[in-house]
Amino acid sequence: MNKVFKKPSYLYRNGLTIVFLFLFVITLCAQALTGWRQHNRDLKEEHAPQLNIGTYLKSGHFISATFENFESEFLQMGMYVVLTIFLRQIGSAESKKLDEKEEVDREPFPHPDAPWAVRKGGWILKLYSNSLSICFSMLFFLSWGFHLYGSWKNHNVEQVFKHLPEDTVWSYLAEPEFWFETFQNWQSEFLSVASIVFLTIYLRQKGSSESKPVDAPDRQTGK
Known part of the structure; x- marks a missing residue:
């Protein structure tokens, strides 16, 4: 009897990209928030106006x-x-x-x-x-x-x-x-x-x- 193989889920097939993009977004947001607070602290020390988060991002x-x-x-x-x-x-x-050629070295050839x-x-x-x-x-x-x-x-x-x-x-x-x-x-x-x-x-x-x-x-x- 032939086994029926279930197609892997979208997350399984793309997990590496999804996880790293998720980590990128999280850490970028964390950088923006902490950088904004630090920059406003520096501005305060210079008696300069504070920035809102939207202005800081620019x-x-x-x-x-x-x-x-x-x-x-x-x-x-x-x-x-x-x-x-x-x-x-x-x-x-x-x-x-x-000392040997690898698959990436071969010349490409057209196929369907x-x-x-x-x-x-x-x-x-x-x-x-x-x-x-x-x-x-x-x-x-x-x-x-x-x-x-x-x-x-x-x-x-x-x-x-x-x-x-x-x-x-x-x-x-x-x-x-x-x-x-x-x-x-x-x-x-x-x-x-x-x-x-x-x-x-x-x-x-x-x-x-x-x-x-x-x-x-x-x-x-x-x-």
Whole structure:
């Protein structure tokens, strides 16, 4: 007798995305509320008017803090996607194998279930073949621009409090403040990637797609 398999629920099929998006929304709201309270505390110390939450969400303080984190995450993922094409780490679950081609290296071919871009071919296929790194690059530069804008706005608010002239965005780019904010986020992302690349050589997590099988030898490269 043939078994009838029940189709997995929508939540089961999309659980990873849903959970992380839920956590993102919760933590973004928490950031906004705590940032709003902290910023109003700083304004109070300067004897400046307090901001309501709607005004705060458009302030340089919130925009800068939010997008400097987005920026570093998209840089991390974009570089990781590109560098794993060419670079290897022996024994890492995050690396391609050292001396053999993998499924991701094969040339795409059109078939009925292939994405539309593959069936279309030509420049559309070429673009689609690199769409992941292109998307992360665009998100990075967009986030970098918003980070600069927010940081510059917040800097000029502080300049007013200090009775100093406001800076143009170009002059602000020459200041160490913006680059300090930038590099303190970038270095943490590079460290986190190096950590997972290296630690998956020796450590395991049963059931995780980011780990090798528990009984795999340390020198096994890839999953």
